[in-house]
Amino acid sequence: MKRFVILTGAGISAESGISTFRDHDGLWQTHRMEDLATPEAWKRNPELVLEFYNQRRKQLFEVNPNAGHLALVKLEEKFDVQIITQNVDDLHERAGSSNVLHLHGELRKASSTIDPNLVYDIGNKPIKLGDLCEKGSQLRPYVVWFGEPVPKIHEAVTLASKADIFIVIGTSLLVYPASGLIHYVAIEVPKYYVDPKAFGVHGVRNLNVIKQKAGTGVPELVKELLQNV
Numbered sequence: 001m002k003r004f005v006i007l008t009g010a011g012i013s014a015e016s017g018i019s020t021f022r023d024h025d026g027l028w029q030t031h032r033m034e035d036l037a038t039p040e041a042w043k044r045n046p047e048l049v050l051e052f053y054n055q056r057r058k059q060l061f062e063v064n065p066n067a068g069h070l071a072l073v074k075l076e077e078k079f080d081v082q083i084i085t086q087n088v089d090d091l092h093e094r095a096g097s098s099n100v101l102h103l104h105g106e107l108r109k110a111s112s113t114i115d116p117n118l119v120y121d122i123g124n125k126p127i128k129l130g131d132l133c134e135k136g137s138q139l140r141p142y143v144v145w146f147g148e149p150v151p152k153i154h155e156a157v158t159l160a161s162k163a164d165i166f167i168v169i170g171t172s173l174l175v176y177p178a179s180g181l182i183h184y185v186a187i188e189v190p191k192y193y194v195d196p197k198a199f200g201v202h203g204v205r206n207l208n209v210i211k212q213k214a215g216t217g218v219p220e221l222v223k224e225l226l227q228n229v
Helices: 010-014 039-044 046-060 067-077 091-095 153-161 178-184 214-228
Strands: 003-008 080-085 100-102 105-112 119-121 139-143 165-169 191-194 207-210
Touching: 003 153, 003 178, 010 214, 039 046, 046 105, 046 139, 067 080, 067 091, 067 214, 080 153, 100 153, 153 178, 165 214, 191 214, 207 214
Parallel strands: 003 080, 003 165, 080 100, 165 191, 191 207
Antiparallel strands: 105 119, 105 139
């Protein structure tokens, strides 16, 4: 059974109504990244950081998976499918995808500030100052902030290196280290890049660029792959 490895970014969730960070109307246009998504911001004003992520978590439960998410589930009928996502939402899981690796964390979870291995599923509940883990430390959003290491990147590299087909969806390929995953895919492996602003990637061969939004480009690509691969 062929192994599909799929890297997704904010673009696939934008069509569900989740704001992206880097577009002209993205979240960073109304909030400074330095005030919301860095370890320094957390130390300086944890209440502001919590409120920002509490709002994002609330928004998550007001949206649903779109045609792009749902189309990827159909690939599991015929292939071994592994999704690597830069997104902190759970729309892939809610669509029905079985194997999802979250590189940058998950909105619906909280973690301990002294023991990163203590992670709690909080659903749509807010995190407040004074909410503590079992070891007595403040809970924080279970997200990887700018300037923090990405613990699961090594697992993602291993997956990318074993892909029989590699698909990139809805990402600018500008955020390191996720942007480098495509360079670990074997040269001969077919690669597809679905995004309205998709471009050729230097040094990457066998790359098929599809300049469409995820909601239209992904279902069309999935239909083609199911028929021809």
